[in-house]
Amino acid sequence: MLTPGLSTGRSAGVGSAKRMEIAMKKPQRNLTRSERAGLQPATMLWEMYRPEKAELAFRAKAPAEARAWQRKTAAALAQAIGFQDLPRVPLNPRKIESVNKRDYVREKYLVDTARNVTMPVYILTPKDAPRPLPVVLAFHGHGYGVKDIVGLWEDGGERDTPDGYHRDFAVAICRSGFAVAAPEISCFGERQTDFSYLDTRMGQGVPTTCTHSAMLAFHMGKSVIGLRVHDGKVLIDFLRARKDFDLSRLGAMGISGGGLHTFYLTCLEPRIKACVVSGYYSTFRESVLAMSHCACNFVPGMERFGEMYDLVGLIAPRPMLVEAGDHDPIFPLRSVKRSVARAREVYGVFGAGAQVETDFFEGRHGISGAKAYDFLWRKLVGE
Numbered sequence: 001m002l003t004p005g006l007s008t009g010r011s012a013g014v015g016s017a018k019r020m021e022i023a024m025k026k027p028q029r030n031l032t033r034s035e036r037a038g039l040q041p042a043t044m045l046w047e048m049y050r051p052e053k054a055e056l057a058f059r060a061k062a063p064a065e066a067r068a069w070q071r072k073t074a075a076a077l078a079q080a081i082g083f084q085d086l087p088r089v090p091l092n093p094r095k096i097e098s099v100n101k102r103d104y105v106r107e108k109y110l111v112d113t114a115r116n117v118t119m120p121v122y123i124l125t126p127k128d129a130p131r132p133l134p135v136v137l138a139f140h141g142h143g144y145g146v147k148d149i150v151g152l153w154e155d156g157g158e159r160d161t162p163d164g165y166h167r168d169f170a171v172a173i174c175r176s177g178f179a180v181a182a183p184e185i186s187c188f189g190e191r192q193t194d195f196s197y198l199d200t201r202m203g204q205g206v207p208t209t210c211t212h213s214a215m216l217a218f219h220m221g222k223s224v225i226g227l228r229v230h231d232g233k234v235l236i237d238f239l240r241a242r243k244d245f246d247l248s249r250l251g252a253m254g255i256s257g258g259g260l261h262t263f264y265l266t267c268l269e270p271r272i273k274a275c276v277v278s279g280y281y282s283t284f285r286e287s288v289l290a291m292s293h294c295a296c297n298f299v300p301g302m303e304r305f306g307e308m309y310d311l312v313g314l315i316a317p318r319p320m321l322v323e324a325g326d327h328d329p330i331f332p333l334r335s336v337k338r339s340v341a342r343a344r345e346v347y348g349v350f351g352a353g354a355q356v357e358t359d360f361f362e363g364r365h366g367i368s369g370a371k372a373y374d375f376l377w378r379k380l381v382g383e
Helices: 009-025 033-038 041-048 063-081 169-175 209-219 224-239 257-268 308-314 333-349 372-380
Strands: 094-100 104-114 117-126 133-139 179-183 245-255 274-278 320-325 356-361
Touching: 063 224, 063 257, 063 308, 063 333, 104 169, 104 224, 117 169, 117 224, 133 169, 133 224, 133 257, 133 372, 169 179, 169 245, 169 372, 179 224, 209 224, 224 245, 224 257, 245 257, 245 372, 257 274, 257 308, 274 372, 308 333, 320 333, 320 372, 333 356
Parallel strands: 133 179, 133 245, 245 274, 274 320, 320 356
Antiparallel strands: 094 104, 104 117, 117 179
């Protein structure tokens, strides 16, 4: 017999469940905006992001002070990106292809850049231009690789009409009178990693070569940018053997990831006398740190160097042209313009503010070329 006033365990359980159901139906207080922000780890990280206080930000006020900053910062950047101390190996260049186009010749070489590392390079030379030729390094961006800038389809087929966001710009530079060296950048095209050892049936995911190589480099405290800068320096060494090339008139041009390659290589390679950075130069804060970007854009500890417009002090006073489309979603034009304005201030310390030029064009992420080829000719050859 039950004691009056007491219920069975079953009835008590039902009552408890009912009370919980009522409680769950009670309207919850919405979190405030600041409370929601407090849930996000990036909130704290952005509060810690202070490029203006960076140890190696550009603060020089006079040319001598700026040159001292360049020496110190270049050494620190080389160490930060890593792989700049790789042992040099014999280049062992091998020409494996030569194609006679209507107004230029395209050759393909294999060049060794490190132990067990080989880099394909296309060399384009105009037929009728006087020798020795001024030279431009051409760096492709993300996509199917270097073929996309030298007039080739993915399958290696020839094309004569520019295509895609690269617009065959290596061919356009060549037709402007330059010899062009266009390497296959590490992680693209023929330089992708073979992941056939992964068991995809079991669910082992296949990463992009960029991401995998970047994570592996990060694990070593280095970066893919360091690998690419190393390869760029070796490329210039390879070109020195060409008697028909004038390396005293050497430029560089790249789009997107190739713009990144051009930027960092020019920062650390004084043999480059002028550069065109397309679809990249802006700010870290509003581009690569603000949205989804490939892991190959990042270097551990870059906060020491401030912003992109601080690093541009390593290029100054050499001429630089910045290309940017007004509808580029990943390098917003507003941040490009602010960074260019600061770059001109940095160049101004060297008395060279006018050496930063721009081509702000109507369009998305891609090559313009409207000013770039003339710019390279003016700065490397003359009026």
